[in-house]
Amino acid sequence: MSESTTRLAGKVVVVTGAARGQGAAEAAALARAGAQVVATDVRPEGDGCRRLDVSKEADWAELAAELEESYGHVHGLVNNAGIIQRGRLGEVTAADMAQVQAVNTTGPLLGIQHLAPLMPPGSSVVNVGSSAALTGYYPVAYTASKWALRGVSRIAATELGPRGIRVNTIHPGYIETEMTAAATEAFRETTLRETPLGRSGTVDDIAPLVVFLISDESSFITGADIPVDGGLTAHGGVKSISDAMRPDAS
Numbered sequence: 001m002s003e004s005t006t007r008l009a010g011k012v013v014v015v016t017g018a019a020r021g022q023g024a025a026e027a028a029a030l031a032r033a034g035a036q037v038v039a040t041d042v043r044p045e046g047d048g049c050r051r052l053d054v055s056k057e058a059d060w061a062e063l064a065a066e067l068e069e070s071y072g073h074v075h076g077l078v079n080n081a082g083i084i085q086r087g088r089l090g091e092v093t094a095a096d097m098a099q100v101q102a103v104n105t106t107g108p109l110l111g112i113q114h115l116a117p118l119m120p121p122g123s124s125v126v127n128v129g130s131s132a133a134l135t136g137y138y139p140v141a142y143t144a145s146k147w148a149l150r151g152v153s154r155i156a157a158t159e160l161g162p163r164g165i166r167v168n169t170i171h172p173g174y175i176e177t178e179m180t181a182a183a184t185e186a187f188r189e190t191t192l193r194e195t196p197l198g199r200s201g202t203v204d205d206i207a208p209l210v211v212f213l214i215s216d217e218s219s220f221i222t223g224a225d226i227p228v229d230g231g232l233t234a235h236g237g238v239k240s241i242s243d244a245m246r247p248d249a250s
């Protein structure tokens with residue numbers, strides 16, 4: 001067997017939101033690296049994807065019991081499932097806030113609570129945040145939920161570290177998925193102008209990082225926030241100013 005198919009050999013890894021898009025790419029990459037992947041989604045599509053509503057504690061409890069019976073241990077959790085609500089400050093409602101928080105923040109928390117007891121030393125949790133968690137991105141409910149997820153991740157890294165369990169958060173930028181497909185062309189063009197690498201990302205830009213963070217190669221990395229955004233959050237909003245100061249700027 002090649003190194004690429006044995007990199008995660010023997011590891012059982014749960015991926016949420018795995019029916020399509022970024023989650024499907026992550027699950028496929030983990031499987032290619034040799035992991036036994038338990039793919040889950042609230043709307044499972046095709047074969048091999050188990051239904052899981054991450055906002056429901058009973059669903060997590062049931063999954064944990066099944067995993068304990070089937071495998072005994074879980075070595076990785078990728079909290080990828082998420083939803084977006086684009087209401088601005090004057091538009092967002094309390095119901096919007098609660099719905100997005102339930103999936104984007106409480107869901108990963110419940111996953112960690114229920115699966116961490118099954119994790120041996122060397123296990124890894126990867127929480128999928130967003131570039132919104134590093135900025136003042138305008139959709140209030142979504143941005144607040146991703147900032148909150150950073151807090152959950154840091155606390156989990158602190159509390160689970162003594163058990164040898166790592167917890168890290170990745171922050172994708174503008175990635176070509178169904179979620180971003182709903183954005184307007186003007187929004188897309190503006191975002192790409194503010195991205196130093198000058199392009200949108202793909203799911204294949206995200207999946208290898210997830211594999212690395214689940215693997216033993218990242219054994220001394222925990223509590224980290226890792227942007228995968230083409231430099232979007234690196235410049236603090238000054239790229240447009242820098243561009244305007246160039247001699248050839250129009």
